[in-house]
Amino acid sequence: MSRPFLEVKDLNVRFETDDGIVQAVTDSSFSLEAGKTLGIVGESGSGKSVTSLALLGLHRTRSNAKVTGEIWLDEQELVSASDADVRGLRGGKMSMIFQDPLSAMHPYFTVGSQIVEAYRVHHPGVNKKVARERAIDMLARVGIPQPARRFNDYAHQFSGGMRQRAMIAMALVNDPKLLIADEPTTALDVTVQAQILDLIRDLQAEFGSAVIMITHDLGVVAELADEVLVMYGGKVIEKGPTIDLFQRPQHPYTWGLLGSMPRLDREVRDRLIPVKGSPPSLINLPSGCAFHPRCPYAGRNGDRSFTEVPVLTGGVHSVACHMPPEERNRLFQEDIAPNL
């Protein structure tokens, strides 16, 4: 049996800090097929960005970080791979675009030279002129007008949207098989966001890459993802096919997220239904189900919510919650769905 294109098994990421051990990601498992899009949703501190950095092996340079588990990319295991092997994949077979393209680009080098650098590190034999043409071609592909001229500009001379396009050009310059987008549109205006999402969609169709879209915005996930992963307190608490997950969300936290957001496609509600309390501290996670202090239903399951960590169960659409599935379904149909 062959593995999926990307398979993550029992991923754990922790950081030793002066304040204690930060358990940023706990026992995360998921997979992604080539050409598909996985959306990872969560709030700050949910572990979604830490997960994506772990895929690229970017915690390796942090001496206080410890990553365990397995990450299989195209039949190759990355957690145990050598630094040099992982570096060879970074920016090549797998690449990443970041949230704030202004700070993610070096202020002292031209945008073009940074793309050229990304290309040449994976194509050592290529001369500067060819690499330059490739970079200009990529700038044109992502819709930057006058790419040959903009090649020589610095990041601060680009508008926000153009900067993110340039960032995408840099990430795609080596035809990656896996593209990780970490909140790629959060810093952008909504009309620019629409342009960028459209661009990512087009490029994915063209290049056939697998895409991981990390975001806090359920709308972005609904637009792009084939599958969704909801993270809370460093754990995957729900995952499933996008349509299924939006139509029959199973975890009370997912309900909370949906209830919290006002939606343009529905009638205006009198009140939003927020999740009470604040996200947990990753240094001192709540016992049992990490969501229990904020969960309105925690008491219903006896003491289990407070003592026992729920495991992700179910088939294609799985959830980590102690509530029996029937009760969850009933609650959602009767109490939650009518108010969304």
Added chain:
Amino acid sequence: MSENLLEVTGLQKHFPITKGLFKRQVGAVRAVDGIDLTVQAGETLGLVGESGCGKSTAGRLFTRILEPTGGKIVFEGQDISHRNMAQLRPLRRDVQMIFQDPYSSLNPRHTIGTIISAPLQIQNIPTPQGLKKAVQELLELVGLNPEHYNRYPHEFSGGQRQRIGIARALALRPKLIIADEPVSALDVSIQAQVVNLLEDLQSEFDLTYVFIAHDLSVVRHISDRVAVMYLGKVMEIANRDDLYKNPRHPYTVALMSAVPVPDPVRRDRAQRNRVLLTGDVPSPINPPSGCRFRTRCWKAQDICATEEPPLVTRLDDPASHLTACHFPVVDDEAVTGRTPAAAPA
């Protein structure tokens, strides 16, 4: 119709750009370039637009943190456009501001007790049961533990800090609160808490809000009326439901269609009905002639370049629905696809 608390006419704020040896003024960033609007007592006016449209500058003008370059700001019948600091003092009691970033808008060296009581002390407001009691009441009002009076801002989460900011704004029992992106730095689940809090406080204290945000869904949820800004001008203003059901200005239409809908079943439809604006917003230093949106508008014609469309009632809209467009979008008009590449300004 209730009375107008705030009336703004022809409001302008130009930030000079200087150049060369003698810092000669060579132009101006026309951040706010002639806006007219009113805010009625008790309502929430939403101000939406993308970065650089001038909405934050407008908010700072309303509170007179900034002095306008032109036009008039009338608060409760009094012209406050060019009052000096001393003359503005009474206004500070009536008009307060809530800021976007709950991290940088609170002094990290002061306890929240000091932060929240500062406006009371500055304005010499008598507190019959003592300052501490007054602050604790405010803390309770915004859903914070009154015992935390002596804690410092870093001991609170982002959402709690925003509540502290709200308590500070509320201390003087103002009539008008200008909230500049008050929830955009917060996590989704916390956003809803703060939005609900703002709504509760409004009904409890008869507050009037100007709610400035880029998030169209949040603005729709909280506002009674909404104004859409683009390049320093109001493009369209209407009652909330009119605006969101029958947007007239092509920019409003494009803006709304760009919002991702959290419904994967409708994904294809949403994408089909999306207007993708090409290019970037032109520079506010040298905005396009005529209608400012024309360089990115799929409906633009010659007249749009020569004549600036006034902000008036269009088609058969109610009198409260004003649109600054020569060719407003009619109901059920097909507005799909991408706009043509931007023409030179």
Added chain:
Amino acid sequence: MVAYLIRRLINAVLTLLVVTLVTFGIFFMVPKLTGSDPALLYIGKTADKVAVEGIREKMGLSDPILVQYGKFLKGIVAGRDYANGPDVQHCDAPCLGYSFKTEQEVTPLLMDDLPVTLSLALGAAILWLIGGVTAGVISALRKGSIPDRAVMFIALAGVSLPIYFTGLLSKQIFVNWLGWLPEGNYVPFLESPSEWFIQMLLPWITLAFLFAATYARLTRANMLETLGEDYIRTARAKGLTERIVIGKHALRSGLTPIVTIFGLDLGALLGGAVLTEAVFNLRGLGYQALQAIRGNDLPVILGVTMIAAFFIVIANLVVDLVYSAIDPRVRLG
């Protein structure tokens, strides 16, 4: 860019003008406050009235202050003439007047001392720049390690120990006990480069140690900040080797702030390193200043001040220009 350049230049000239004004003001004020007569300071208290009047006449000390200041400025820019009875004594530009003590022109006096100070400052600067920055970078890359702690401990010592302590100690060790280096005096470079080098080695090391400590701490802090930047993460995400990530991406921005303080430190030192020169018996500007202060020799103090100010202003100018060359955000706005 050109406008920026011109603006910076005008700024520099204005600053120097203000410096002349202030120092001249002090020059004029000090005798007033101490109740002494500048003419007497020139000639000595025992002089007879006629001689004092002569000096007063020659130096123009009876002119109104503004006229005196005008002449002083003219002296700096174009040179000036002093009427000495029937003779005219010409003082070439930049004329800083005459020493009270030796009655020599101040400018050539100071020019004689300048090479010593230049040798000291430039040599030490090269040492501390290389040493401090290297130590700081290593420290930042191995944060928390034993080398990091060692560097930071030594740096703390370097910052807190005064130069007369480290200077005298090193002299005691290397000259008196070990005898590796000769006790001696400054030898001009042109006379014997190798002797010059050997003589300067200890002052260089001592002075550099002090500065290297500051630079190591600063470099470490800057590098740590830069290593946390998003664009460093991007550089790694592109698959660049650590050598390029650090050597090209991190150093470029991590060291930029060093340029600023390096320029200013060097500028300040060129005006004389009083303590180092005193400890090592080097007759540079700092030593000269010390002598002048002891002897109440106002024209010399004034001269040293002017030269020091000149170097600092020039250093400032150079820093600004270098900065705009490094950082395109400054250059292109």
